[in-house]
Amino acid sequence: KGVMDESGLLEYGQVFIQVRRKDNEPVENVSGRVAVAKNPCLHPGDVRVLDAVRRSELPEVLLWLDDMVNCVVFPRNGHRPHPDECSGSDLDGDDYFITWDPRLIPTNTSTDPMDYDAKPAKNVEEVTMELIAEFFIDYMKNDILGRISNYHKAIADLSAQGARDPRCKELAQLHSTAVDYPKTGHAAKIETSHYPNSYPDFMKKKDKINHTSEKAIGKLFQRIKHHKPKNLEHLMRRFYLHFDRSLRVPGHEKFVKEAINIKEMYDSKLRSIMSRFNIGTEAEAIGGYMVRVPRSLRQRNLFDVQQQVRLETCRLRRKFFEEHFNKVPDFLEGEAVRNLYLREKASAWYVVTYSPAHQQRHIRLPGARHCRRRQDDQPLVSFAWVPLKMLCQIKKDQSRENTF
Numbered sequence: 001k002g003v004m005d006e007s008g009l010l011e012y013g014q015v016f017i018q019v020r021r022k023d024n025e026p027v028e029n030v031s032g033r034v035a036v037a038k039n040p041c042l043h044p045g046d047v048r049v050l051d052a053v054r055r056s057e058l059p060e061v062l063l064w065l066d067d068m069v070n071c072v073v074f075p076r077n078g079h080r081p082h083p084d085e086c087s088g089s090d091l092d093g094d095d096y097f098i099t100w101d102p103r104l105i106p107t108n109t110s111t112d113p114m115d116y117d118a119k120p121a122k123n124v125e126e127v128t129m130e131l132i133a134e135f136f137i138d139y140m141k142n143d144i145l146g147r148i149s150n151y152h153k154a155i156a157d158l159s160a161q162g163a164r165d166p167r168c169k170e171l172a173q174l175h176s177t178a179v180d181y182p183k184t185g186h187a188a189k190i191e192t193s194h195y196p197n198s199y200p201d202f203m204k205k206k207d208k209i210n211h212t213s214e215k216a217i218g219k220l221f222q223r224i225k226h227h228k229p230k231n232l233e234h235l236m237r238r239f240y241l242h243f244d245r246s247l248r249v250p251g252h253e254k255f256v257k258e259a260i261n262i263k264e265m266y267d268s269k270l271r272s273i274m275s276r277f278n279i280g281t282e283a284e285a286i287g288g289y290m291v292r293v294p295r296s297l298r299q300r301n302l303f304d305v306q307q308q309v310r311l312e313t314c315r316l317r318r319k320f321f322e323e324h325f326n327k328v329p330d331f332l333e334g335e336a337v338r339n340l341y342l343r344e345k346a347s348a349w350y351v352v353t354y355s356p357a358h359q360q361r362h363i364r365l366p367g368a369r370h371c372r373r374r375q376d377d378q379p380l381v382s383f384a385w386v387p388l389k390m391l392c393q394i395k396k397d398q399s400r401e402n403t404f
Helices: 063-067 129-141 144-157 167-183 216-225 232-240 250-276 282-287 302-325 336-356 356-360 389-404
Strands: 002-004 012-021 029-030 032-037 048-052 071-074 098-099
Touching: 002 032, 012 032, 029 129, 144 167, 250 282, 250 336, 282 302, 302 336, 336 356
Parallel strands: 002 071, 012 048
Antiparallel strands: 012 029, 012 071, 032 048, 032 098
């Protein structure tokens, strides 16, 4: 996050940064040259190289600075705010990328930041339902952010100038216009001159002309592409399907039959979501991050699609937690008795998912040569973690017992 230096002591070109990598580690005061940027970062001037000031160089009376951890303090001085120079950002909760690794700090800092001032919004005398409907349709027609980003990525990868290519700069301006379209009503227009001649291999545009990327992303892609894991079945058994026996609570047996039936319902609904969005793995469905976006969804905003997937899987887990796990019979009285009931049930849900005896009933492991599994062949394990808090409590209690 970012905040403004209300004291006015920081000069234009300076920032104050303190970071704490882990909760139990001391605060590190970053000093020297740093690169600051915000996503999306399409224009070469969006990456700002600034000077991070030491705490000792500022007055001790500014005690509020000591609380500014894991955020960047920008100066209020200067002809233009640094956040605005970073992709037209502002201090309303935006996240910033910051690095002080000399290998990642740009040496060419001659590019001025782009002007992100939006065009004045179109005014109407009266907002009617016809205007709302017309705007909604126009918005769907002009939602081309994804196309602009893809064209920019392809041209920058092939051009020797990278993001400094004139066409990339024009696309960066169009991207800003498209972002502001819902507020201004001014649509971005892509010209034929903005079409890339070919696409880098890592974009996997099978229906387009492709080239082998020589940039950093391309080299990473090629190394991963040619890497084939050895003995995939063994790795899956060892890591993905590891059975933690400490989560097998005495008394769970009476819930096993019920848990099997509930898991089948849960898996069926989860596979339905995966099929609807053409998702290949359970991890993508639960995490909401899609490795391969199907062609039928590519016209939609990727972030919106991922949010929709994440929302539906969250609803599914919450529904099964509330309707199938968290209900305790009324005749069970006392917090300890009801808690034991839920512990045994949570253990049963875990056992029917992970125990080797139950895996064989609903899991078919793929051959070692198949890196991406069909969703019908893969084991689904998220059901076990619907009662996550209870499983964590069981594990914590087991660890405490082993300690003593």
